[in-house]
Amino acid sequence: MQPRPFWLGVKEVITEKIFYDTTPVDMEKASEAIYVMYKHYNLPRPRIQLASGLDELAVLAQQVKSEPIDLEKHSEITVFWTCRHVTTTQKIEYAISRKLNEYEWYNKNKGFFSNVFFPPGWAYGNKQQDWEWIKHALSIWKNTYLCVCYKDTVIILDRPKEVYCNENGFHNRNGAAVRFGDGSEIYAYEGIGVEDRYILETDRLTLFDIHKGNTKKRILISLVGVERYLDMVRNFKIETKNRFQKFFSFPQIEENPRIYDGYSLRIKNAKINDEYGLALIQYSGVGKNDGSHWERCYHLPGNPLQHKCINSILDKKDYDLWRVLNFQETLRRGVFYGMILSYNDHKFNLKMPRLYDNYSALSCDACPSWVKARMFLKEDFTYKTDVVKMVVEKGKIVELKTNDKLKWQDSLWGDIPSYKFDLNLQSETWEGLLKQWADFAFKWIGMHETCMYLS
Numbered sequence: 001m002q003p004r005p006f007w008l009g010v011k012e013v014i015t016e017k018i019f020y021d022t023t024p025v026d027m028e029k030a031s032e033a034i035y036v037m038y039k040h041y042n043l044p045r046p047r048i049q050l051a052s053g054l055d056e057l058a059v060l061a062q063q064v065k066s067e068p069i070d071l072e073k074h075s076e077i078t079v080f081w082t083c084r085h086v087t088t089t090q091k092i093e094y095a096i097s098r099k100l101n102e103y104e105w106y107n108k109n110k111g112f113f114s115n116v117f118f119p120p121g122w123a124y125g126n127k128q129q130d131w132e133w134i135k136h137a138l139s140i141w142k143n144t145y146l147c148v149c150y151k152d153t154v155i156i157l158d159r160p161k162e163v164y165c166n167e168n169g170f171h172n173r174n175g176a177a178v179r180f181g182d183g184s185e186i187y188a189y190e191g192i193g194v195e196d197r198y199i200l201e202t203d204r205l206t207l208f209d210i211h212k213g214n215t216k217k218r219i220l221i222s223l224v225g226v227e228r229y230l231d232m233v234r235n236f237k238i239e240t241k242n243r244f245q246k247f248f249s250f251p252q253i254e255e256n257p258r259i260y261d262g263y264s265l266r267i268k269n270a271k272i273n274d275e276y277g278l279a280l281i282q283y284s285g286v287g288k289n290d291g292s293h294w295e296r297c298y299h300l301p302g303n304p305l306q307h308k309c310i311n312s313i314l315d316k317k318d319y320d321l322w323r324v325l326n327f328q329e330t331l332r333r334g335v336f337y338g339m340i341l342s343y344n345d346h347k348f349n350l351k352m353p354r355l356y357d358n359y360s361a362l363s364c365d366a367c368p369s370w371v372k373a374r375m376f377l378k379e380d381f382t383y384k385t386d387v388v389k390m391v392v393e394k395g396k397i398v399e400l401k402t403n404d405k406l407k408w409q410d411s412l413w414g415d416i417p418s419y420k421f422d423l424n425l426q427s428e429t430w431e432g433l434l435k436q437w438a439d440f441a442f443k444w445i446g447m448h449e450t451c452m453y454l455s
Contacts, residue, residue: 018141019092020165025050025144025158033139034147034154037071040136046154053180054099057148057157061105066151071117071137088191091169095177095193096146099186117147166190173223175199189223190376192216198223207232208323211446217369218449222376229370238442240434243321246313247341266353267327268338324438326445330362330423339423348433350425361420366402368447372416388417419444 031048038046051057100106100116117140140147148155162179164170169191170177176185176196187196194216198205202224210220210229221229247265314322331338342349366388374381378395391399402417425440427433 018145019096019170020163021145021159022161022163023159025156027156030140030143030147030156033136033143034156037136037140040133041071043069044152046150046152049153049155050158051155051182052158053160053182054103054157054184054186055180056182056184057155058103058105060155061103061148064150064153064155066153069149069151071140071149088167088169091191095170095186095188095191098193117141117149173199190219192219194220207236207446208320212323216449217447218372218376221370221373226370226373226377229373233370233447236442238321238324238435238438240321240431240438242431243318243434244314244430246315246318264340264342264344266338266340268331268353321434321438324442324446326441329445330441346428348427348430350423350433350437352423361422362444364419364421364444364448366417366419369449370447372449390416 027048027050034048035045038044049060051060106116145157145159147157158181160178160180162176164172164175164177170186170188170193171190172187173189175187176199177188178186185196187194187199189199198209198220205220205224210217210224338353340349340351340353366385367383367390371383371390375392375395375397380393383390383392387403389399389401390397397416400417423440425433425436427436
């Protein structure tokens, strides 16, 4: 009889033992496990090296000349299952991945799911050849902390000297959560990997520091304290006077007034050099005819201020406002793939490129991240606005009332309702439109988060 399928998605005990273990790697057992797996794929016996920490791992990886390989070999596994939630195991892997992203060798090889061999959180096998692979893989995972695999070389990372954790994964409020033998460290809070300054310099964190992490805002708010965060929000001022003066200075009409009635700037995500960036498309003759247009694309993934091309549309004094407006995040939240910034009929306008409907609307939870932070801290409180009332006891929603404008969604936070709404702003002045835009982005993008399950 064929053995019962083994679901690797339910592997917390296995993975936590791997990543919480501080026993030095037994090189004899680890090497034998790797040799068996390479033989399984008819690969030559590799040279094996041991790195005492992440810094030494980076040095050794930079010295390898051969191509990286993927030992998971997805085509070898018969059936896959995708987890619909993030477990402690996956939080551990995200924390390690965030740290690895700091190293050039890792980014060069798009490392996390290629040549870094982690236990996959979503695959199981139901045929004999799958079981053969799983047996070899488990042997590697149990005898290493992680390994980086190339055609002729495997680098094993030794287990750390110290690990601090709680039920959510890696966690240390007062220092590094993981310390390796070479001095390299991983900082994490409640299972979420963070920069060291978030732990060591918590009192110096700003709203921008908190709001730039769209998937972990409530965790960072709980770290700095809800009341301190709310004070930061109350004292935050958005300056729009004399801002973004270059935004409507189109080169084709420099001889004309800076603001010319009947022009628009369409902003959308675009693929640039195989990576997604920001595209600006100018149209003339808005509302009259198709007119002429030109396109200008900017490669602005992540923090756009890190890219020189932003100077083409912004002055230095515009940078703070640019961050508040959250271009990329606004585009990502909806499915309308862009926005139109125009000057027509003597008014400035910002809207979506197609008519509002439930499919193309922006979506946002009815409560901001600081409310979820209080839930995360298991507090008792009542949150009430003109559209929603939530009574929470020990972090759980016990009463919830809404008006008819709110839609429902299932979530790990107890069926928090979500808004569906359009973005259609208008003002007779450029400054007035920027103020509306900034207020909207700060309230609905900055103070909310998009992907709750990652935290």
